Amino acid sequence: MTALKTPAPLDGRTAQARRLKRRRRLGRAGLNTVGVLVFLFAVFPVYWMVSTALKTNDQIFTTDFIPIPTEITFDHVDRILTEGVAGNSIWVYMRNSTIVALGTVLIGAVLALLAATAISRFRFRGRTSFLVLLLIVQMIPAEALLIPLFLNVKRLGLYDQLLGLIVINVGLTLPFGIWMLRTFVAAVPKSLEEAAWIDGASRFTTFWKVLFPLVAPGLVATSIFSFITAWNELIFALILMSDSSGYTMPVALQFFFGQRGTDWGAIMAGSTMMTIPVVVFFLLVQRRMVSGLVAGAVKG
Amino acid sequence: MTNTSTVARGGGASPAPGRRRQSPPRPAKASGLPAWVVPYVLLVPGLLVIAALLLYPLFQMIVMSFQKVGLRQIRGVPAEWVGWDNYTQVFGNEIFWSSLRNTVGFAVVTVSLTLVLGTAVGTLLNRLSTRMSTFVVVGIMSAWAVPPVAQGVIWRWLFDADAGMINWGLNLLPDWFSRLLFGRADWTGEPWLNDALSTYLVLVITVVWASFPFIAVSVLAGLKGIPSELYEAARVDGSSAWRTFRKITFPLLKPVFAVLTILSIIWNFKVFSQLYVLMNGPTNREAFNLSMFSFAEAFRSPPKMGTGAAIAVVLTLLLLVVTSLYVRQIVKTEEM
Numbered sequence: 118m119t120a121l122k123t124p125a126p127l128d129g130r131t132a133q134a135r136r137l138k139r140r141r142r143l144g145r146a147g148l149n150t151v152g153v154l155v156f157l158f159a160v161f162p163v164y165w166m167v168s169t170a171l172k173t174n175d176q177i178f179t180t181d182f183i184p185i186p187t188e189i190t191f192d193h194v195d196r197i198l199t200e201g202v203a204g205n206s207i208w209v210y211m212r213n214s215t216i217v218a219l220g221t222v223l224i225g226a227v228l229a230l231l232a233a234t235a236i237s238r239f240r241f242r243g244r245t246s247f248l249v250l251l252l253i254v255q256m257i258p259a260e261a262l263l264i265p266l267f268l269n270v271k272r273l274g275l276y277d278q279l280l281g282l283i284v285i286n287v288g289l290t291l292p293f294g295i296w297m298l299r300t301f302v303a304a305v306p307k308s309l310e311e312a313a314w315i316d317g318a319s320r321f322t323t324f325w326k327v328l329f330p331l332v333a334p335g336l337v338a339t340s341i342f343s344f345i346t347a348w349n350e351l352i353f354a355l356i357l358m359s360d361s362s363g364y365t366m367p368v369a370l371q372f373f374f375g376q377r378g379t380d381w382g383a384i385m386a387g388s389t390m391m392t393i394p395v396v397v398f399f400l401l402v403q404r405r406m407v408s409g410l411v412a413g414a415v416k417g
Numbered sequence: 418m419t420n421t422s423t424v425a426r427g428g429g430a431s432p433a434p435g436r437r438r439q440s441p442p443r444p445a446k447a448s449g450l451p452a453w454v455v456p457y458v459l460l461v462p463g464l465l466v467i468a469a470l471l472l473y474p475l476f477q478m479i480v481m482s483f484q485k486v487g488l489r490q491i492r493g494v495p496a497e498w499v500g501w502d503n504y505t506q507v508f509g510n511e512i513f514w515s516s517l518r519n520t521v522g523f524a525v526v527t528v529s530l531t532l533v534l535g536t537a538v539g540t541l542l543n544r545l546s547t548r549m550s551t552f553v554v555v556g557i558m559s560a561w562a563v564p565p566v567a568q569g570v571i572w573r574w575l576f577d578a579d580a581g582m583i584n585w586g587l588n589l590l591p592d593w594f595s596r597l598l599f600g601r602a603d604w605t606g607e608p609w610l611n612d613a614l615s616t617y618l619v620l621v622i623t624v625v626w627a628s629f630p631f632i633a634v635s636v637l638a639g640l641k642g643i644p645s646e647l648y649e650a651a652r653v654d655g656s657s658a659w660r661t662f663r664k665i666t667f668p669l670l671k672p673v674f675a676v677l678t679i680l681s682i683i684w685n686f687k688v689f690s691q692l693y694v695l696m697n698g699p700t701n702r703e704a705f706n707l708s709m710f711s712f713a714e715a716f717r718s719p720p721k722m723g724t725g726a727a728i729a730v731v732l733t734l735l736l737l738v739v740t741s742l743y744v745r746q747i748v749k750t751e752e753m
Contacts, residue, residue, distance in 0.1 A: 152545050155538055156556035159630065162571045163559050165582065169574065178580050180605065232463035239456035247460065249744060254471050256740040258687040260708040261729040264715050264722050265477035266470070268491065288470025295463060320455070349564040351690045356716055367566040367690070374697055381574055388567040399562035400555065 166392070170194065170385035177382055193382035197390075203361040203372040207387055210369040213279060214348055214391070217365055220283035221290060221347040222340045228287070229294035229339060230302075234328065236295070237303035238310075255292045259352060267356055277360050285353050290343040297342065301335025302328070341398045348395060366391045475733075482730045486722035496723075503727040512702050513728065515613075516710040520732075523617055523706065524685040530625045531681055532674070535632020540662070542633060543640040554637075557630035565627070569694025572623040576609040583609070613704040616696055623691050628684070632677055639673040640666065672746070679743040686736055707732040 169177055170193055172186040197207040236244060266285060275281030305328060313323045351367040358364055364372075370391065373384035450458065482503055484496040507513050538557070542550045563571070575582045584604040587595065592602040609615045643666065651661045667674075689708045696704050699713035707728055715725025 148541065148544055149549055151541055152549055152553045155541065156553050159557040159560040159626070162575060162626065163563060165575065166567070166571050180580065180585060182582070182585050228463045228466060231459040235456040235459035239459075241453065241456040244456075247464075249748070250467070252744045252747060253737075253740055254467055256683055256736055256743070257471060257475060258708065258729070258732055258736060260687060260689060260711055261478055261733045262471065262474045263712065264481060264486075264726050264729065265474035267716075268486075268722075269474065269477075271491070285470065288466055291463060291466055292471070345562075345564075349566065349690070351566055351693065352712065367564065370566055370570060371694070371698070381577075381580070384570055385574065388570045392563050392567050395564055396559055396562040399558050 163392070166385050167389050169381060170389050172382065174382060193380075193386040197383050197386050202369055202383070202387070203364065205362055205364075205369075207369065207390065209362060210364050210366045211390060213363060214365040214367075216279050217282045217286060217350075217354075218344045218347040220279070221286040222344050224283065224287050225290050225294050225343045226336055226340050228291055229298045230329075230332070230336060232295045233298035233302045234324070237299045238307070251292045251296050255296070259289060263352060263356065266353070270357055275357075277358060277363055279363060281357050282350075282354060282365070283347075285357070286343075286347040286350060289350070290346050293346075294339050294343055298332070298335055298339045301332050301339070304335075305331045338402050341402050345395055345398060348391075478726045478729055478733075481723055482726040484723050486720075486726070488718075488720060491720065491722070499723065503723045506724055507727050507731070512705060512710060515703055516705045516707050516728075517731075519613070519617065519704065520686060520706040520708075520735075523620065523688070524682055527621050527624050527628075527685045528678065528681045530621065531628050531632055531685075532678060534625060535629040535677075536636050536674075538629060538633035539636025539640060540666075542637045550637075554634065557633060560627055561630035563627060565690035566694055568623050568627050569691040572619055572626075572691075573610065573695055576619050578606050578608040581609075610695055610697075611701075613701060616692075616701065616704045620688070620692055620695055623695070624685065624688060627691075628681065632681070635673060635677055636670065639670045643669050672749075675746045676743070679739060679746065682739050683736060683743070686739070687732070707735075 168184075168186055171189045171191070172183070173188050173190050173192070176183050176186055176188070199206060201207050201209070235241075236248065270276055270281045270285070273281075275284065309327050309331070310323050313327045318326070349367065350365070354365045354368045355371075358368060361369075361372075366387070370384060370387050373380055373387065481496070483498060483500060484490075485499050485502075486496050490496045538553075542553060545553065576584075578584065584607050587599075587604040587607075590598075595602045595604075609619055647665050648661065651665055656664070687708050688706065689712070692704070692706060692709060693699075699705065699709050699717060702713075705713065711725045711728035711732065714728060715722045
């Protein structure tokens, strides 16, 4: 009897709940669809670069849409490696870019670590001024420094040398490097160093054996940012390198745009080669970026 | 820094170095330096680099903007002082005014689009399941990671007149619809990168595509910090989604938005690499922005470095205004 007489209001409520549930499921499906669309918008151009690099010229220069290359070819990759562009194999430019980026990272990391330690481990007169200086200096447009730095580099005899580019890139990346690294240094509890001091370790030993290992991950993240900035830098490489054997990747890519039409397969292969290391690095530091970027601003 | 630095400043977990101990234990084997000298010693190398590579050149640039620096001066002849000549020359040049318009207009449009799109995607990411959200984040990260030069190359190819994807896609639209929207139906061979306006259209799309991920990820990080009880309370009270955003999300994320807006303005003001690739070097004078104009004046023959420096000074002054806002915001929200 009781089973037959289900109270009406309850019935209504379950129906409503079911409706709500369905709506929520629909809503979830809608959200996921939008998510996939965003993903496609972001990824398609990258995919298009890679797939163009692997297509035959017949499939590149067509008014048809060929989403997936039906014949995959490594001709373009092969061509830029052997024939190259502007008189050199693409390896030369990859090598130059790597030298410049690594050089920048190595010099920059040492300088940034020293300065970051000073800022976050000591209170001293002029500390706040230095921090504000760092912020302001980061914002100076590289274009504004282009002309004087060009003349200075020429005067110092560093024109047409990778070392000149390294020095410039150290200057461009250092303020941000210090700014970023300082938070990592500050995150290491001071008590660890104090314990080492009590145990009789010297200042240098404390730094090298206690602070450095703990800051190392932050140093890696900071270095990756500097590496990417130096790797991507175009404008200084454009004016400081006149001999094609000293070009970096961003400069070399410009030479694919010829007078007699553009070799799109080759340029896409070159762009892909230039992009891959950066994407890998980005995915490596992804988590740190997501968690760390605006954390300071949120609690305001 | 360069516009290539799509990286953000590391806010990081904010430390609280304010708690100063009365007297921190000294290292037993002191390195011989008095304690107060140590921070300065550590700071000197970095400070020297900043002074030599950023501050001194900045000073040189200002001096040069009052000088005539041409081919002979590059070869070593002392530069000639010309007073305000470079500036009057620049302000009298209509390319300067079109460059200024392009710079400001591009920044306004791009910053608004990036912020709106980025915030929308950030909010979306926050509501997706973890797996789905990671999937989308990895996707947008790959767009963000593409080097600026490669960004230019990719979109130049997508907007190619003959074999580009975009013209193919536009031709796909039903004729009546395309005519209604754009006043034309046939897009075959449409050269997008010939005139200034459509070049900037492509540039806006390129830069928005590459920079909305940073905004989205930052907004997501901010959203994660808002306690979920607030949203539950709002739901119980029957607040609409838009109202919740306006009354809860936005006020709480205001500092984040302030920093993101200012950073985007700064980055977009000096966009160079993408524009350089899209218009194939400093070719089309009407499509110059201030960076490109300064570059072209100084490094295309005959080199007029004094004039180039004057343009750069104007650009720097503009950026300085925005930067001072940024510094104020940072000082306000972050313990330094």
